[in-house]
Each structure stands twice: as C-alpha cells, then as structure tokens.
Amino acid sequence: MELVQMQKSLQDYTKSLFLDGVLDSQFLQLQQLQDESNPDFVSQVVTLFFQDSDRILNDLSLSLDQQVVDFKKVDPHVHQLKGSSSSIGAQRVKNACVVFRSFCEQQNVEGCHRCLQQVKKEYYLVKNRLETLFKLEQQIVASGGMIPAMELGF
Amino acid sequence: MASDGGVSCLRRSEMMSVGIGGIDSPPLDVDEVHVLAVDDSLVDRIVIERLLRITSCKVTAVDSGWRALEFLGIDNEKASAELDRLKVDLIITDYCMPGMTGYELLKKIKESSSFRQVPVVIMSSENVITRIDRCLEEGAEDFLLKPVKLADVKRLRNYLARDVKHSNGNKRKLPKDSPPLTLSPDSSDSSPPRSTLSPDSSDSSPPPSTLSPDSSDSSSPPLSPVEIFSSPLLSPLDDEVDDVLTSSPESTPSLVRRQKMRSPGLD
Numbered sequence: 001m002e003l004v005q006m007q008k009s010l011q012d013y014t015k016s017l018f019l020d021g022v023l024d025s026q027f028l029q030l031q032q033l034q035d036e037s038n039p040d041f042v043s044q045v046v047t048l049f050f051q052d053s054d055r056i057l058n059d060l061s062l063s064l065d066q067q068v069v070d071f072k073k074v075d076p077h078v079h080q081l082k083g084s085s086s087s088i089g090a091q092r093v094k095n096a097c098v099v100f101r102s103f104c105e106q107q108n109v110e111g112c113h114r115c116l117q118q119v120k121k122e123y124y125l126v127k128n129r130l131e132t133l134f135k136l137e138q139q140i141v142a143s144g145g146m147i148p149a150m151e152l153g154f
Numbered sequence: 155m156a157s158d159g160g161v162s163c164l165r166r167s168e169m170m171s172v173g174i175g176g177i178d179s180p181p182l183d184v185d186e187v188h189v190l191a192v193d194d195s196l197v198d199r200i201v202i203e204r205l206l207r208i209t210s211c212k213v214t215a216v217d218s219g220w221r222a223l224e225f226l227g228i229d230n231e232k233a234s235a236e237l238d239r240l241k242v243d244l245i246i247t248d249y250c251m252p253g254m255t256g257y258e259l260l261k262k263i264k265e266s267s268s269f270r271q272v273p274v275v276i277m278s279s280e281n282v283i284t285r286i287d288r289c290l291e292e293g294a295e296d297f298l299l300k301p302v303k304l305a306d307v308k309r310l311r312n313y314l315a316r317d318v319k320h321s322n323g324n325k326r327k328l329p330k331d332s333p334p335l336t337l338s339p340d341s342s343d344s345s346p347p348r349s350t351l352s353p354d355s356s357d358s359s360p361p362p363s364t365l366s367p368d369s370s371d372s373s374s375p376p377l378s379p380v381e382i383f384s385s386p387l388l389s390p391l392d393d394e395v396d397d398v399l400t401s402s403p404e405s406t407p408s409l410v411r412r413q414k415m416r417s418p419g420l421d
Contacts, residue, residue: 026301033204033304041204049197079250083279084197087301 001147010136022126028090043134049088056081075104092122187314188212192222192247207313219254228266249278264293
C-alpha cells in the first residue's frame, strides 16, 4: 500500500474512534505530548494503561466472586480504572466505570457483575482499536513516512 | 505497579525499558521551576510528569503523600541539610489517594514552616464543590479537574515563571493576597470569588473558572465532534454520581455553583 494511502487509512481510522466515542479529546492531548524527543509517548502510556487495567479487572473479578462482596475493596478499583481510562481518553471505559460505581454505592452485587462485563467489553474494544492504530502507525514509520497530525475539523 | 520505596515513580530499569522521558538528575538549576507531583496512579504520574516537563519544569513524581513528605523532609522534625537543594516551587497533588489524601497532604504542607509558602495545586477527577472549597480554604492555590490538560499546566507554569522571576534569593514566595478570581462573562455572579492562579495577560488561555461548557471561549474553534464527545453533556452523570462524598444539600450540583477549572479544547 502506498504511504499516502496508509496515512489516509490511519486518519480515517482514528477519526472513526472519535466519532464512535471510543476515544475522547484527552487522547488528542496525549498526542500533543509526543514529539521527536518522545516519539513513542502515546503508545507507552497506553501500554501502561493496559497493564494496569488488566490487573484491576482481574482483581475486580476476584472481589466480585467472593461469597460476601466487600464493596470497600471493589469501589477503589473501579475508581482507579475510571481515572486511568479518563487520563488516556478511553471514554467508553470511563463511562462504564461511572455506572459501575453507582451500583457499588447501592451495594448491588448483580448490578456490579453486569457492570464488570460492560467495562470489560468496552476495555477490550478500546484495547483492540488502539493496538490496530499503533500497528498502522508502525507500518507508516517503517515505510519511511511520518504520522500525520490529527485534524480537529471533522 | 507497586511502589518500590524510591522517590521516582518508576524504577530506573523500568524507565529505561519503557524509555519514557529523561531520568537524569543534574543539580537543580536555580532558575528552573521544580515541581513535586503526587499521584498514586502510575498512568496519571506519567502524564502529569510529561505535561510538566514539556512546559520546562523539573519534575519529581512520587506515589503517595507520605513519600512527598519524606522527599520534602517534613515528616521528620530535624531541618534537612538538603533543604537548599530541594527548592520546590510547586506541589501538585491528586486528591483521592489511599492512606493520605491530597487534602491531608495540603494541610501538612501548610503546617510546615519550611514549605507553607510553596503553592499547592489539587487535582481531582471529581467536581465536588465542597471539596474544592475545602481545599482552597486550606490554602490550595488552584484546583484542577482531571484529566489534566496541557492548557491547565501551561497556565500554572506562566504564573510560576512570573513569580519566580520577581522573587529574590531562594525564596519562592507567593503574593500574600492573590487577586480575587476574575469571573468570565458567562459565569454567574453568585459564585463566590476565590483566590486562584490568574493567567498572565499575555496568556491566551481563558480564566480558569467558567460555568459554561467548553465552547464558551470565543477564540476557540467551533465545537468539533471530538469536543462534543467530551463536553459536559456526557459528564453530568459522572459529576452527580461522584457527589458521594458530600451529603449536605448545598452540595447538590446546581449549575450556578458548578465551577470547572478547565480550559476549553486543546491548547
């Protein structure tokens, strides 16, 4: 595929993530922090987010599977995930965490289980999309091209 | 990642493998602004550190209030021999942290004779009016709503640069009485004035406090779909749900008192 086509594909793909609400403007903020001195900043932060989130989701599954659910343990995990997803612009994950927290507050175990499923669904979605995005970027760079800057006018 | 007993937020080997930013620690330049960032979230620490470095600040990032006190030398009463070298110009801390909250850290800093004059900025993902008020009353200089944006940090930076330039010697003093908040035309007059970091006149960022959605600034581009997705339209649920810490009627998030220290759009 020609470089120009790859760059267009990347732009279209990125746009679609915003239009679908998978990412919000905070992701653009992260991209602004990337430059020649820190060329992989976004993918590095996102990778840390993935590692962090995998751990949190695991802890959440364990906590919710207990005979007696300790919401004092569950809520901080969700709060943490909400925070980190918000920091990287993973909007749908963040929103799912917000709903999750309200069920924690109500101490609704069934509701929390459903929320966990929803959070996981949104998390795997954004993870998948971002991994694809980074692959597209890598292909461009490998072909000697530059990553096009995101235009905000869409 | 678990805290490792050190002051830096990542072990050296981790930072090398991840390759994030520079981890050099040359002697602190007197003219350079040195910020102590406190956040228990690794992702947030990385982001705030980058935000600060990109605005030419030296950054020390720690993962808890206790480590912050340790770094400052406040937790032990003996005067730290390292005090001169520390020269912390700004402390920026998350509010919600296990163990010691940002508010508790703020109080301890304000109780310290060595550091009470260092401006402290609180960050929080939760827009709780009573929380904001409490922090400002305790002496916090500003309250940033997470996720923190480049424009927020630039605003802080501009304020500090102006202050540092006019200070003499090693004292990084703030003016005793910061000017009251200048409310933007969109704001309601019933909002109480509060001391906050006002932007330089040359700063293109709007005043930090605005009651209207992100598109209030006339100098910003028309609201793009991106900004619609992240506009307050999608976050009222968040704000109301997160009022869990306050139960008094006054904490009801009425539009009039809701203040987000947020600059619209991207810088």
